[in-house]
Amino acid sequence: MAEIKLDRLLQDLRRQLSDVRFRHVEGVVQTARDLADRFGVCPSKAEVAAWLHDFAREWSKDRLLRYVKEHAISLPDEWLTVPLLLHGPVAAHIGKQTYQIEDEEILDAVRYHTTGRPNMTDLDLVLFVADAIEPNRSYPGVEAVRAALTDGLANAARASLDNTITYLIATGRPLGLLAVAARNSLLERGV
Numbered sequence: 001m002a003e004i005k006l007d008r009l010l011q012d013l014r015r016q017l018s019d020v021r022f023r024h025v026e027g028v029v030q031t032a033r034d035l036a037d038r039f040g041v042c043p044s045k046a047e048v049a050a051w052l053h054d055f056a057r058e059w060s061k062d063r064l065l066r067y068v069k070e071h072a073i074s075l076p077d078e079w080l081t082v083p084l085l086l087h088g089p090v091a092a093h094i095g096k097q098t099y100q101i102e103d104e105e106i107l108d109a110v111r112y113h114t115t116g117r118p119n120m121t122d123l124d125l126v127l128f129v130a131d132a133i134e135p136n137r138s139y140p141g142v143e144a145v146r147a148a149l150t151d152g153l154a155n156a157a158r159a160s161l162d163n164t165i166t167y168l169i170a171t172g173r174p175l176g177l178l179a180v181a182a183r184n185s186l187l188e189r190g191v
């Protein structure tokens with residue numbers, strides 16, 4: 001297997017992300033490593049996923065949609081209803097094509113980092129929760145998500161999904177259905 005081009009990924013990220021977003025990514029990397037250590041997940045996989053996850057976060061909707069079309073990335077229609085959410089699958093595709101990140105567990109964690117998905121793996125949960133609680137995050141409800149972590153990663157993910165879904169409904173925004181499926185799946189697990 002070819003070696004992951006992490007140095008190049010970091011250089012490219014610095015060039016294309018705003019300073020604020022780059023600091024967010026650094027916070028996610030540190031938090032993902034800490035959570036991975038704490039919950040028995042491979043820290044280096046968590047770190048690679050964290051560096052990659054927001055690669056396409058500052059792309060426009062049109063650019064995301066164009067990328068998906070041009071690279072024939074096949075996704076269920078529900079992804080297309082909220083184009084912003086495509087930044088996860090697009091980052092995963094770029095990670096594989098350009099930086100030799102071929103581990104499907106890492107790529108899935110990146111793909112689903114904003115919405116979650118049914119039957120999330122521990123690596124999925126580490127990235128999802130790290131993204132929600134890294135130290136630079138300060139949105140209403142973040143403390144509840146941090147507090148839920150004392151009952152485990154899945155509980156923190158559930159708290160974050162509750163918060164996001166409630167916020168999207170309260171502000172009249174479209175809701176990507178995978179987040180609802182992810183929450184239902186956590187409830188089925190007894191979280």
Ligand SMILES: Nc1ncnc2c1ncn2[C@@H]1O[C@H](COP(=O)(O)OP(=O)(O)O)[C@@H](O)[C@H]1O
Binds near residue numbers: 054084113175178179
């Ligand atoms: N399931 C969803 N459906 C629609 N929008 C969502 C969903 N989940 C998150 N969002 C929105 O997507 C944006 C990015 O989410 P965020 O958690 O900040 O992830 P990222 O780290 O990728 O920027 C936010 O504006 C958030 O409200």
